[in-house]
Amino acid sequence: MNTGKHIAIFGPTGYIGTKMLINLYNEGHRLSLFSRNIRKLSFLQDECMLLISKEPRICVIEQFLEARYLKQVTDALMGVDVIYYFIHSLNMNKGNFTNKDNQLAELIAKAANAAGVQQIIYLGGLGVDTPEAPISPHLKSRQETAEHFRMYHPCVTEFRAGVIIGAGSASFEIVRNLGTKLPFLPQLPGYQGLCQPIYVNDVACYLAHALCNPLYYNQIAEIGSEDIFRYSEMLEAFAWISQHKKLKTLPLPLINKLLTPSVIAWFAARMTPLPYVLIEPLVEGMHSLAIVGDHPVERVDPGVSIVPIPFKEAVFLALERLETGTMDSVWSIPYELSVFNAEHKKQFLHFTSKEIEGMLYEECSRAIGVDEMSSVFECVKQIGGKTGYYSPRWLWEARGFIDKLFGGPGLSPSRRRPDLLRVGDRLDFWVVTFYKNTPDEKILRLKAKMLSPGNAWLQFVVKRSPTDHESLFNLRAYFEPSGIWGYVYWYSLYFIHKFIFKEMAENIVKEARRQKHQPLS
Structure with missing residues (x-):
């Protein structure tokens, strides 16, 4: 086992990156995490239940990756043994991500190379290029x-x-989402390709197995389960x-030619929480x-002991973890789509509307006891999904x-375990853009993805007052x-907002007090 290595991860806030950083840390490695949005990594300091210790083996480096910063990146990589690279620019303008x-x-x-890093491990995608099935621009890139x-x-x-x-x-x-919501599958035009799915834990096992493993040096290793589907077959x-x-798949000759990838992606975006x-x-x-x-x-490593589980078993495990909320990583809204405001760089926490030029807001506050801060914030973190919004559903x-x-995406119920909240997570039609949980100040800010x-x-703040005898729970809705x-x-919904936010603030405090005094079973 390769313990004690110094590992750099580029893309630590993505789905695979988050999973790997947790696994590698728990295996005893020292990590340098490169990210341009370190707020998405704040969960590592707050209340991350996934790290088995609190040893100071994680260094977070806020770094924009451009050619002019070559020396800075080189200096930051000094002493690193291995790099894991998980960055993919899917959200760039079409044609620019390559x-x-x-x-x-x-x-x-x-x-x-300049810093003396021994190995770079890169995760790409399967893709076989043939005349009848040319590889897509994304897979080719x-x-x-x-x-x-x-x-x-x-x-x-x-x-x-x-x-x-x-x-x-x-x-x-x-x-x-498509397999659950579609009543049937439209027959797609042209040649339908093949895919070979693989369970996420198997991917993580392969990535860890290659760490400082000479068999994998300068090698391409293609991984997938034994199941091979056409895409419609996978949905079925x-x-x-x-x-x-x-x-069932039904032929639709009148609209078949209209089902281009762009059209299909547009409809899929309406039926899933993904942009x-x-x-x-x-x-x-x-x-x-x-x-x-x-x-x-197997050609690279004939003795490899990792055997990917079948698609059916992978689906069962994924659904079980979705139901219980026990997933340690989720896909995140891209940085460009989740920053709270592209024009106003100052984060708004306790400012008035005059200090936030052009902003409108509605707020409601309640005084609570210092001993109620944690229970109120726990109720705040439960918002969305089956819990709802503490106001008429x-x-x-x-x-x-x-x-x-x-x-738009609609309500699209989606959330993870409240004790694993982090920037970039989705809660129904919201995305978490700020999260802080300290003894004296607790903040959750959500940005709406609805049209x-x-x-x-929507921002929730629980803060201890200077007198230390009481605290304040503040709910504030901002609109630009x-x-x-x-x-x-905004003004057409003025009275509805007044009612909803007052109900939310009062019911959150009531629920926190009810749970606090509820006898243990």
């Missing part, structure tokens, strides 16, 4: 990124994985496994062969229904209108 990924790979490889790593560093391990099945993964969210299999529903910019590159690969080709992992469901009608003529946030219709929207 160049961006290649530039990043060149930068990291040069810095790693993944493999080109690995080539750029190899051009500038002498020891690169490239893993190519199939569709990753796991609670919280973007791929599984698409499969789960999921529907049957999860609900015993027979999801269109993430779905479209993934959907473009449905005509490709995302299967193991000329580089099976039908109002929120009506808002979600209207959002769906106009092409509206402006940007909206876009043009005149933004103001019309």
Whole structure:
């Protein structure tokens, strides 16, 4: 076992990156986490129940990755043994993610070579290029990124994985939502490609197994389960496994030619919590062969003991973890889509509307005891999902229904365990943009992903007063209108907002007190 290594992770806030940083830390390694948005890593300091110790073996480095910062990146990599690289620029403008990924790979490889890093482990995607099934731009860019790593560093391990099945993964969210909600599958035009899914824990095992393993130096290792599906077959299999529903494929000759990847991605974005910019590159690969080709992992490592579990078992495990909320990582809203405000860089916490130019807000506060701070904040963290919003549920469901009608995500119930909240997590049609949980101050800020003529946030603050005898619970809704219709929207809902936010604040405090005094069974 390779314990005690110094490992750098690029992309530690993504689905695989978060899972690997937790696993590697718990195995005893020292970690340097490179991120341009370190707020998404604040959960490591607050109340992360997934780390088995509190040893100071994690260094968080806020670093923008551009060629002009080559020396800074090189200096930060001094003493690092191995790099895990999980960055993929799916959310770039169409056609730009390839160049961006290649530039990043060149930068990291040069810095790693200069710093004496022994090995770079890169996770890409399966893709076999044939005349009848050309590889998609997204899958091709993944493999080109690995080539750029190899051009500038002498020891690169490239893993190519199939569709990753796991609670919280973007791929599984698409499969789960479409397999659950579609009454039938429209027959897609053209050649339908193949995919070879793999369970997320198996991917993590392979990645850890390759650490400082000479068998994997300068190798391409393709990994996937024994199951190979057409994409429609995978959805049919999921529907049957999860609900015993027979999801049939029907030919629709009149609209068949209209079902381009862009159109399919648009509809999928309406039916899943994922944004269109993430779905479209993934959907473009449905005509490709995302299967193991000329580089099976068994050829690299004939004695490898890792055997990926079947698709059926992977689905069962993923659904079980979704139901219980016991997933240690989830796909996150991209940085560009989750920052609280692209124009106003100052984070708003306790300011008045005059200090936040152009902002509108509604607030409600309640005085609570110091001993009630934790219980109130625990109730705040339970918001969404089955708990609801401590106010008439039908109002929120009506808002979600209207959002769906106009092409938004709707309420889309989705949440994780409240003790694992972190920046970037999704709670129904919100995304967490700020989270803090200290004895004297507790903050949860949510940014709305629903359609509206402006940007909206909902913020909860529990703070100890200077006198130390009482605390204040404050609920504040912010709105940044876009043009005149933004103001019309806000003021047309003035009395509804007044009612809802007052109800929320009062009921949160009531529920916290009820739970606190509820006798233990």
